Amino acid sequence: MERDYDVVLFGATGFTGKLVAEYLLNTYGSSGDLRWAMAGRNLAKLEAVREELQGSEGDIPLLTADSGDLSELAELAGQARVICTTVGPYALYGSGLVQACAEQGTHYCDLTGEVHWMREMISQHQQTAAASGARIVHTCGFDSIPFDLGVLFLQEAMGEAHSVPARHIKCRVAGFSGAFSGGTVASMINMMEEIDKDPGLQKLVDDPYILNPPGAPRGDDINDQTGAIYDDDFKRWTLPFIMAAINTRVVRRSNALMNNAYGEDFRYDEATLAPKGQGALKSKLAAAAMMAGTGSIAFKPTRALVKRFLPSPGEGPGPKQREKGYFDIRLYGIHPHDRSKDMRARVTGDRDPGYGSTSKMLGEAAVCLAKDELTCGGGFWTPASAMGQTLIERLKTKAGLTFSVEKRGSE
Ligand SMILES: NC(=O)c1ccc[n+]([C@@H]2O[C@H](COP(=O)([O-])OP(=O)(O)OC[C@H]3O[C@@H](n4cnc5c(N)ncnc54)[C@H](OP(=O)(O)O)[C@@H]3O)[C@@H](O)[C@H]2O)c1
Numbered sequence: 001m002e003r004d005y006d007v008v009l010f011g012a013t014g015f016t017g018k019l020v021a022e023y024l025l026n027t028y029g030s031s032g033d034l035r036w037a038m039a040g041r042n043l044a045k046l047e048a049v050r051e052e053l054q055g056s057e058g059d060i061p062l063l064t065a066d067s068g069d070l071s072e073l074a075e076l077a078g079q080a081r082v083i084c085t086t087v088g089p090y091a092l093y094g095s096g097l098v099q100a101c102a103e104q105g106t107h108y109c110d111l112t113g114e115v116h117w118m119r120e121m122i123s124q125h126q127q128t129a130a131a132s133g134a135r136i137v138h139t140c141g142f143d144s145i146p147f148d149l150g151v152l153f154l155q156e157a158m159g160e161a162h163s164v165p166a167r168h169i170k171c172r173v174a175g176f177s178g179a180f181s182g183g184t185v186a187s188m189i190n191m192m193e194e195i196d197k198d199p200g201l202q203k204l205v206d207d208p209y210i211l212n213p214p215g216a217p218r219g220d221d222i223n224d225q226t227g228a229i230y231d232d233d234f235k236r237w238t239l240p241f242i243m244a245a246i247n248t249r250v251v252r253r254s255n256a257l258m259n260n261a262y263g264e265d266f267r268y269d270e271a272t273l274a275p276k277g278q279g280a281l282k283s284k285l286a287a288a289a290m291m292a293g294t295g296s297i298a299f300k301p302t303r304a305l306v307k308r309f310l311p312s313p314g315e316g317p318g319p320k321q322r323e324k325g326y327f328d329i330r331l332y333g334i335h336p337h338d339r340s341k342d343m344r345a346r347v348t349g350d351r352d353p354g355y356g357s358t359s360k361m362l363g364e365a366a367v368c369l370a371k372d373e374l375t376c377g378g379g380f381w382t383p384a385s386a387m388g389q390t391l392i393e394r395l396k397t398k399a400g401l402t403f404s405v406e407k408r409g410s411e
Helices: 015-028 043-054 070-078 095-104 115-132 145-162 182-197 200-206 244-257 280-298 300-307 319-324 353-371 388-398
Strands: 005-010 036-040 062-064 080-085 107-110 135-137 168-177 229-231 236-239 267-273 326-334 343-349 379-381 401-406
Touching: 005 015, 005 353, 015 036, 015 043, 015 182, 015 353, 036 043, 043 062, 070 080, 070 095, 080 095, 080 353, 095 107, 095 115, 095 135, 107 353, 115 135, 115 200, 115 244, 115 379, 135 353, 145 168, 145 244, 145 326, 145 343, 145 353, 145 388, 145 401, 182 200, 182 280, 182 300, 229 267, 236 280, 244 267, 280 300, 319 353, 326 353, 353 388, 388 401
Parallel strands: 005 036, 005 080, 036 062, 080 107, 107 135, 135 379, 168 267
Antiparallel strands: 168 326, 229 236, 236 267, 326 343, 343 401
């Protein structure tokens, strides 16, 4: 595929886009092996971002396109091997770009967590992408890279140690520190507003297998956790995890796309670990408070009020908060026949999950799609099924993530 650029970053003027640009510049330079450009709808804003990053002599190429103009998007997609986009909410501003990439044979990655929109994009453009060779990969940020690749990592370790995949993987978020940006808030609110308009959508997004290809086997997974549950394998209470509604669907789609490499009866769930020593009552109250917080955005009358206290588009956690941030995820794999062969793994990140780490994960996913030898053809993939171990290596060596097998009995 001969193109002017390896990677075009669309949305470089936004909060997360600017961080991705900074990451690409610091890691790959502006005139090295990676040929990359920044794109957005407003040239003056793009010039200001370039000046902020490189000073007045900046040389990162700038391209313009509006997400509502299909011919501009087609021209943009035609110049790149990969389009990496942070223009969201994706359900509002992202559909034309997916179409353009599918038609032009341009690989694509994004940060969406809007599962209903992903499903729509898959059903509209899978055939076109398969024919053009475009590899389209949604969810290349905190949702869902550490979870999707964490499961792949643990399943490969199970395969090496015991020659079988774990039948059930439990993923538990042991800790993280970070905050939301205005763009993420706008995406969550837009999804709630779409559900208000079309209540049938709620049933769809609640379906644990919403992202599985038609006809793929469905396993036994049911709803995501909404209350406090004691987990005997972790010896702690667990609470709901807000992003389970995205990550679990992605992990199940990965399994389906990899010909059920984890098994047709594979089970997967996510939760947050309560602090050590926290008892039943406090855990139940904490779970209720978490659900009330989510409910206040879902419930129309309280949504407007809550919105006033949340960041606006373009705003997000500052540099100190991003640098002090981290995430720590534990996975527990249950052997199908012999519990003494259960295995544990851990995935960590050295910046806040949503922005400091997400910008590095998205940047590396884009470079991986542009530069690495991948075996999948065109179509809609997940991070694990498209980039797997190749991306794990990149994230370990460049983006501050760790993937490790842990001793059983370790916390
Ligand atoms: N999965 C994750 O872990 C994760 C983490 C972070 C963010 N996200 C998602 O990433 C998205 C961006 O978040 P953010 O906080 O960076 O948002 P943001 O600061 O509001 O940035 C949005 C970007 O979209 C651009 N844009 C808006 N309308 C456009 C149009 N019509 N044509 C072209 N560009 C347009 C904006 O351009 P202007 O500057 O010209 O307005 C800006 O560059 C959200 O959907 C968020 O949910 C996901």
